Amino acid sequence: MKNARNLIAATALAICAVFLIFSSIMMHPFGKPSDSSMDDYIISNAQNETGANNAVTSVVFDYRGFDTLAEATVLFTAVAGVIMLFRREKHE
Amino acid sequence: MSEMSKIVRTISNSLFPFIMIYGLYVIMHGHLTPGGGFQGGAVVASGCALMLVAYSSGWVFKKVKESDLSVLESIGAIGFISLAFLGIGVTFFYNFLVGSNLLFGEIPPAGPNTGNLNTAGLLPLMNLSVGLKVIAGLFAIVAVMAFVASRGMRKK
Numbered sequence: 001m002k003n004a005r006n007l008i009a010a011t012a013l014a015i016c017a018v019f020l021i022f023s024s025i026m027m028h029p030f031g032k033p034s035d036s037s038m039d040d041y042i043i044s045n046a047q048n049e050t051g052a053n054n055a056v057t058s059v060v061f062d063y064r065g066f067d068t069l070a071e072a073t074v075l076f077t078a079v080a081g082v083i084m085l086f087r088r089e090k091h092e
Numbered sequence: 093m094s095e096m097s098k099i100v101r102t103i104s105n106s107l108f109p110f111i112m113i114y115g116l117y118v119i120m121h122g123h124l125t126p127g128g129g130f131q132g133g134a135v136v137a138s139g140c141a142l143m144l145v146a147y148s149s150g151w152v153f154k155k156v157k158e159s160d161l162s163v164l165e166s167i168g169a170i171g172f173i174s175l176a177f178l179g180i181g182v183t184f185f186y187n188f189l190v191g192s193n194l195l196f197g198e199i200p201p202a203g204p205n206t207g208n209l210n211t212a213g214l215l216p217l218m219n220l221s222v223g224l225k226v227i228a229g230l231f232a233i234v235a236v237m238a239f240v241a242s243r244g245m246r247k248k
Contacts, residue, residue, distance in 0.1 A: 062187050
């Protein structure tokens, strides 16, 4: 039983290591993304389209507003969970 | 947990307004300088956590109720979604204020940052609502945890 578990763990580790090594070998050089058309579009047009000097904010709140909405939902869920967990109980 | 010594309380009393002003500045200038609703909200919430550490959680809960924080957070969330829905004539999250003559309607000239706050359309409003949400949410988490911890200590 224990040997089988160790074997499975070693196999999983080996698969992960192979994937990591391959991806680190095939990684594109730093600062040269393989496809930069999206970045170029945002860099050249973000200020005119959204009127914001901060291009990061224009991406976060305008181009990818849905992502921010989901982030806010995650925060809401976390707060609701913590308050529910530490709620005052009636019988105390 | 009781309150800390008089030195700590005095120092936090004098630091608190500066932390508040810095956090609100980061929220309000989210479309001009690095930062935004999340980051500024975290700064303000840590300022409130400073008061929580210096005074006791019971003292803080005498000033602010947990239900008020929940209401504030819900106002932020609903404001964010309704701001997104206001542009539904074109798409969800359409920035309809940019280029108009209404609030925050100007478009800055391309190039260096002019520091004009009256730009970027919906983005400052969204930063404000997200900031409100993060302030109330993070402070509610820290305050509720501190309150429960102090209650457990008293029982022992």
